[in-house]
Amino acid sequence: MNYNIALVKGDGIGPEIVEGAVEVLKKVGEKYGHQFIFTEYLAGGCAYDKYGKPLPEETVEGCKNSDSVLLGAVGGPKWDNVPSDLRPEKALLGLRAALGLYTNLRPAKIYPALMGACTLRPDIVERGFDLVIVRELTGGIYFGERGRREGRYGEEAYDTEAYSVMEIERIARVAFETARKRRKNLISIDKANVLETSRLWRQTVNRIAEEYQDVEVSHMYVDNAAMQLVREPSRFDVAVTSNMFGDILSDEASQITGSIGLLPSASLGDSKCGMYEPIHGSAPDIAGTGKANPMATILSAAMMLRYSFDLSEEADCIENAVNAVLEEGFRTADIVGNSGAEPLSCKEMTAKIIERL
Numbered sequence: 090m091n092y093n094i095a096l097v098k099g100d101g102i103g104p105e106i107v108e109g110a111v112e113v114l115k116k117v118g119e120k121y122g123h124q125f126i127f128t129e130y131l132a133g134g135c136a137y138d139k140y141g142k143p144l145p146e147e148t149v150e151g152c153k154n155s156d157s158v159l160l161g162a163v164g165g166p167k168w169d170n171v172p173s174d175l176r177p178e179k180a181l182l183g184l185r186a187a188l189g190l191y192t193n194l195r196p197a198k199i200y201p202a203l204m205g206a207c208t209l210r211p212d213i214v215e216r217g218f219d220l221v222i223v224r225e226l227t228g229g230i231y232f233g234e235r236g237r238r239e240g241r242y243g244e245e246a247y248d249t250e251a252y253s254v255m256e257i258e259r260i261a262r263v264a265f266e267t268a269r270k271r272r273k274n275l276i277s278i279d280k281a282n283v284l285e286t287s288r289l290w291r292q293t294v295n296r297i298a299e300e301y302q303d304v305e306v307s308h309m310y311v312d313n314a315a316m317q318l319v320r321e322p323s324r325f326d327v328a329v330t331s332n333m334f335g336d337i338l339s340d341e342a343s344q345i346t347g348s349i350g351l352l353p354s355a356s357l358g359d360s361k362c363g364m365y366e367p368i369h370g371s372a373p374d375i376a377g378t379g380k381a382n383p384m385a386t387i388l389s390a391a392m393m394l395r396y397s398f399d400l401s402e403e404a405d406c407i408e409n410a411v412n413a414v415l416e417e418g419f420r421t422a423d424i425v426g427n428s429g430a431e432p433l434s435c436k437e438m439t440a441k442i443i444e445r446l
């Protein structure tokens with residue numbers, strides 16, 4: 090099969106880590122008889138420098154016409170003072186909107202070889218955890234009506250949260266489908282004791298649950314979920330939640346794995362074309378030094394194979410190779426900890442992973 094992949098390398102370490110993932114995909118293509126055709130597009134600070142805007146039309150069109158998008162990261166101090174609507178990060182929102190990506194999938198799991206890097210107590214870590222947060226990405230308070238007005242105590246600001254039944258239904262279905270492919274357990278996270286949107290959320294999730302009798306569903310208030318993630322992360326399989334709660338909880342979940350350079354993500358919509366990217370940023374402090382860990386981007390490419398191209402065996406092959414390299418003790422600088430290993434560069438780590446595919 091042929092697959093057209095749009096590459097948006099972005100800024101900082103973006104180009105280095107995306108190159109690593111491209112090398113891995115090429116090797117997987119050779120091994121399994123697929124052809125991945127890559128086309129590069131600019132977005133972020135580099136696009137601002139060239140076109141005066143972070144998301145040129147050509148990039149939007151190119152991504153829309155591809156089978157999927159692999160993105161590095163955007164932003165950096167160089168663009169700190171550009172007008173807010175032209176900031177590099179605006180490119181991400183623009184791409185999500187243009188591609189209709191309303192779901193963000195963020196897996197967070199502990200690698201046995203990296204247990205020492207986890208910030209939780211050893212007895213909690215030893216039980217292991219492997220969870221996915223399904224975050225609604227295009228609705229809720231980040232997109233609601235906002236403004237400033239004269240209030241009872243003078244000037245005030247307001248942001249509003251609104252969710253339609255349709256928006257909740259579609260994200261709930263993604264979450265149930267995801268749970269179905271895993272351990273069949275779904276926790277829906279809300280604040281139904283206070284918020285009306287959460288009450289509609291809970292009611293809708295319960296209705297959709299009737300279509301998924303094989304998945305066990307329960308509900309948790311967001312404040313409790315924040316506690317349970319650090320107290321007993323092993324109890325989570327799939328968790329579904331709104332845009333803002335998901336933003337916060339998915340960062341918390343990634344932090345407890347102890348390794349930002351290892352965590353991939355997928356943004357999905359109704360079409361097969363998704364956007365896959367590491368959860369970290371452009372790391373301007375290490376850009377160009379060769380110290381970047383390419384694993385999060387390589388694992389994002391594995392998610393692309395699994396979710397957009399239905400190539401699970403090929404995705405497993407990449408994930409197993411990453412696991413094998415970690416088990417053998419190879420480390421990049423960010424995860425070297427007190428292991429005593431000699432840190433590998435981005436290129437060297439990529440080569441190790443390719444050897445094990």
Ligand code: NAD
Nearest residue numbers: 162163164165350369370371372373374375380381382423
């Ligand atoms: P960051 O994630 O870029 O970096 C945080 C720390 O983690 C840094 O010390 C960095 O060196 C390290 N790090 C990150 N990724 C790494 C990797 N793959 N290997 C090794 N070390 C890694 O976050 P930040 O410093 O807050 O943000 C830098 C820029 O990135 C900002 O302009 C921010 O807006 C942008 N950003 C972009 C995205 C995105 O493109 N999706 C996400 C977050 C931040």
